[in-house]
Amino acid sequence: MQACRACGAGASLDAHFCPQCRTILPLVRRQTDxxxxxxxxxxxxxxxxxxxxxxxxxxxxxxxxxxxxAATAERRASLERSSxxxxxxxxxxxxxxxxxxLLSLEGRxxxxxxxxxxxxxxxxxxEVFALNEELDEVREMRASGAPAEEWRSRLERARQPIDAKRxxxxxxxxxxxxxxxxxxxxxxxxxLRDRVLERNYINNLLAGIERELSx
Amino acid sequence: xxxxxxxxxxxxxxxxxxxxDGTPVIIRDRSGDGLVPSVVSVDADGTVYVGREAQRRLLxxxxxxxxxxxxxxxxxxxDVGDEARLFPFRVAGEPGGVVRxxxxxxxxxxxxxxxxxxxxxxxxxxxxxxxxxxxxxxxxRAVITxxxxxxxxxxxxxxxxxxxxxxxVLRIINEPTAASLAYGLDKRHTGVIAxxxxxxxxxxxxxxxxxxxxxxxxxxxxxxxLGGDDxxxxxxxxxxxxxxxxxxxxxxxxxxxxxxxxxxxxxxxxTEWLGRRITRAEFDALIHPIVDRTLGPCRQALADAGxxxxxxxxxxxxxxxxxxxxxxxxxxxxxxxxxxxxxxxxEVVAIGAAVQADILVTGxxxxxxxxxxxxxxxxxxxxxxxxxxxxxxxxxxxxGSEMFTTFADNQTAVDIHVLQxxxxxVADNRSLSRFRLRGIPPLPAGLARVQVQFQIDANGIxxxxxxxxxxxxxxxxxxKPSYGLxxxxxxxxxxxxxxxxxxxxxxxxxxxxxxxxxxxIHATEKTLRAPEFAQVVKADLAVGEQExxxxxxxxxxxxxxxxxxxxxxxxxxxxxxxxxxLAEVMMNxxxxxxxxxxxxxxx
Numbered sequence: 180m181q182a183c184r185a186c187g188a189g190a191s192l193d194a195h196f197c198p199q200c201r202t203i204l205p206l207v208r209r210q211t212d213x214x215x216x217x218x219x220x221x222x223x224x225x226x227x228x229x230x231x232x233x234x235x236x237x238x239x240x241x242x243x244x245x246x247x248x249a250a251t252a253e254r255r256a257s258l259e260r261s262s263x264x265x266x267x268x269x270x271x272x273x274x275x276x277x278x279x280x281l282l283s284l285e286g287r288x289x290x291x292x293x294x295x296x297x298x299x300x301x302x303x304x305x306e307v308f309a310l311n312e313e314l315d316e317v318r319e320m321r322a323s324g325a326p327a328e329e330w331r332s333r334l335e336r337a338r339q340p341i342d343a344k345r346x347x348x349x350x351x352x353x354x355x356x357x358x359x360x361x362x363x364x365x366x367x368x369x370x371l372r373d374r375v376l377e378r379n380y381i382n383n384l385l386a387g388i389e390r391e392l393s394x
Numbered sequence: 395x396x397x398x399x400x401x402x403x404x405x406x407x408x409x410x411x412x413x414x415d416g417t418p419v420i421i422r423d424r425s426g427d428g429l430v431p432s433v434v435s436v437d438a439d440g441t442v443y444v445g446r447e448a449q450r451r452l453l454x455x456x457x458x459x460x461x462x463x464x465x466x467x468x469x470x471x472x473d474v475g476d477e478a479r480l481f482p483f484r485v486a487g488e489p490g491g492v493v494r495x496x497x498x499x500x501x502x503x504x505x506x507x508x509x510x511x512x513x514x515x516x517x518x519x520x521x522x523x524x525x526x527x528x529x530x531x532x533x534x535r536a537v538i539t540x541x542x543x544x545x546x547x548x549x550x551x552x553x554x555x556x557x558x559x560x561x562x563v564l565r566i567i568n569e570p571t572a573a574s575l576a577y578g579l580d581k582r583h584t585g586v587i588a589x590x591x592x593x594x595x596x597x598x599x600x601x602x603x604x605x606x607x608x609x610x611x612x613x614x615x616x617x618x619x620l621g622g623d624d625x626x627x628x629x630x631x632x633x634x635x636x637x638x639x640x641x642x643x644x645x646x647x648x649x650x651x652x653x654x655x656x657x658x659x660x661x662x663x664x665t666e667w668l669g670r671r672i673t674r675a676e677f678d679a680l681i682h683p684i685v686d687r688t689l690g691p692c693r694q695a696l697a698d699a700g701x702x703x704x705x706x707x708x709x710x711x712x713x714x715x716x717x718x719x720x721x722x723x724x725x726x727x728x729x730x731x732x733x734x735x736x737x738x739x740x741e742v743v744a745i746g747a748a749v750q751a752d753i754l755v756t757g758x759x760x761x762x763x764x765x766x767x768x769x770x771x772x773x774x775x776x777x778x779x780x781x782x783x784x785x786x787x788x789x790x791x792x793x794g795s796e797m798f799t800t801f802a803d804n805q806t807a808v809d810i811h812v813l814q815x816x817x818x819x820v821a822d823n824r825s826l827s828r829f830r831l832r833g834i835p836p837l838p839a840g841l842a843r844v845q846v847q848f849q850i851d852a853n854g855i856x857x858x859x860x861x862x863x864x865x866x867x868x869x870x871x872x873x874k875p876s877y878g879l880x881x882x883x884x885x886x887x888x889x890x891x892x893x894x895x896x897x898x899x900x901x902x903x904x905x906x907x908x909x910x911x912x913x914x915i916h917a918t919e920k921t922l923r924a925p926e927f928a929q930v931v932k933a934d935l936a937v938g939e940q941e942x943x944x945x946x947x948x949x950x951x952x953x954x955x956x957x958x959x960x961x962x963x964x965x966x967x968x969x970x971x972x973x974x975x976l977a978e979v980m981m982n983x984x985x986x987x988x989x990x991x992x993x994x995x996x997x
Contacts, residue, residue: 235606238608239759243852244753244762244852245757245759248757265788266793269785269789
């Protein structure tokens, strides 16, 4: 519970407005999360059209445009709630950002891009090894003045197994998301975390290939 | 109640609009002209001219006249470079500081020059409200538009200009978004629209989804240095062949001719330009590379929004440069549909600004704009790399945060460098601000946890707060753009502007007096030259009346450029008196002729 500063009435922690006097309530970030804020259960499958509808409805309630004449505290609350709403929308809209956010909420955060890029996930060892060999050879070809089409087509071939891995991961992420939504088991979260780390690693590999191609 | 207006502060022209009984209207001068040319001219005696008069002075006193000042907003001298070459005015400034524009012996910042234009618009609106018989005609609040692709420094400079002009800037909104509001007025539509805005100096493309009255920007892109000015420059270089004319006035003559040729070629297949023939095909070939430069940002915006061109329901054209047929054709080809241009592309942005101003003051919830930040925001990290904290195309307001710690024992301050842009390296992005985070409790290295929160507000302007998590100490950090003005400087400029206000007011009255006497002189001369005048003298005028009129006319012409308003007015009155009888006679004759004409027709 929290108390409304305007009228003193009690309001639940996830209320946006005081139930008594309708004053906008200040946002306390550590007492809410993106799912709760949007009025959604902590589940990974989210209907995009519904999410947008909620964004529009909540924007119409919080947006600073409508608090131009309000007291300072209310203006600030409007800015805080609008910002939080937009940040939440951005995260929940993207399936991957959504998984990462859920993991951090459940205390299993994948520690950012550094962790992902440093150690090779065991499941990818074989692909990474093969790709690095290819990349070395492509660089040698380029250094010895081989025609661009030749090393480019070789690079394109080298990325095929990585692309396939990525597809496979998308599939797995979806399956795991469905399992989380149905049962909410914590071992699913561990599997999700591994997949997210691998996926980030795969994206780094693909970005590396793109960089080589643009040389 | 004092008034609130919407202002389009353009590179070439500026406009002011207002909502009357729920309908937005452009505020025009007596001749029906809504455009105020964004030109400011400062006379040797300190008198400031804005608009058409300043534009005329470009041809007679170019070095004291400034145009396209919007290109210098939020910029440092290091950003300007080669461009200053063809401008008649001096562009100076210390390295690392804001651009200073020299007019005669005075120097101005870009926000100060823009403030002159804003003050003119404010005055125009106030005159309009006085004429309407409003009891409180004062205009003290405004919504001002900026290009969607403007960065934080450029937005802040625009807000500063408003403050210097004595306006409370309620909101800075993006031009393409404002235009979409104007288009959304008469059509309650739902769908995805692309707004292509090619103005005098800037280019924007925005992709929006419109649903339930919410105008949600999905992505935006652009180039704040691409517009009609570049086309004019290209045409000028085409005839100049790198030779710079002797005088700045001569450059301006050529520029004026180039602009006229551009207008002509938007209407016709060919035109005469400085004595040579130029066809539209030649013109198109010449400007094709410039128009092509708008297509890359369009594709990027589409990709960022996740759309194919065919998924766009409507394309809207904004900005004077979209009158060029080649622009229309290439935009039509890219999106595979004929773009909309029902509304006047010069006026649509100001209309949208007025609508937004009305939303703010009335709390009208029918429409809502949800805009995005055009550029990613980040900080410098190890190795001169930018780490992004708020990604481009994030809906605003938005926040992002970053945790900082210390590298040395008992370190009590951390330096933070804030950047805006999309590139990897710090050097390739825009430096917004450097600041020092102080007051960190002395702790062993790496133990302090300072959370820095970045807030982009609904204007797209950044503020920063920091929080030391161990001691729970919050501090707000003053973030001043690297190329910005301090609050004290803005205040001082506001004070200075009041000191000059009296001189400016006198200048205005003088201009009005000159315009009036010019009108009377013109009408008199026309009558004296009329074919039937000789007959009038014989039949209707008293002895010596013609001589008296001619004498009064000569005296009026003699004071046309006098610096004294009273003298001009005196001679205007005298000429009016002298021609009063003549005017009556002419009026009667024309009535008589009209009747006679009718009579003949009836026969």
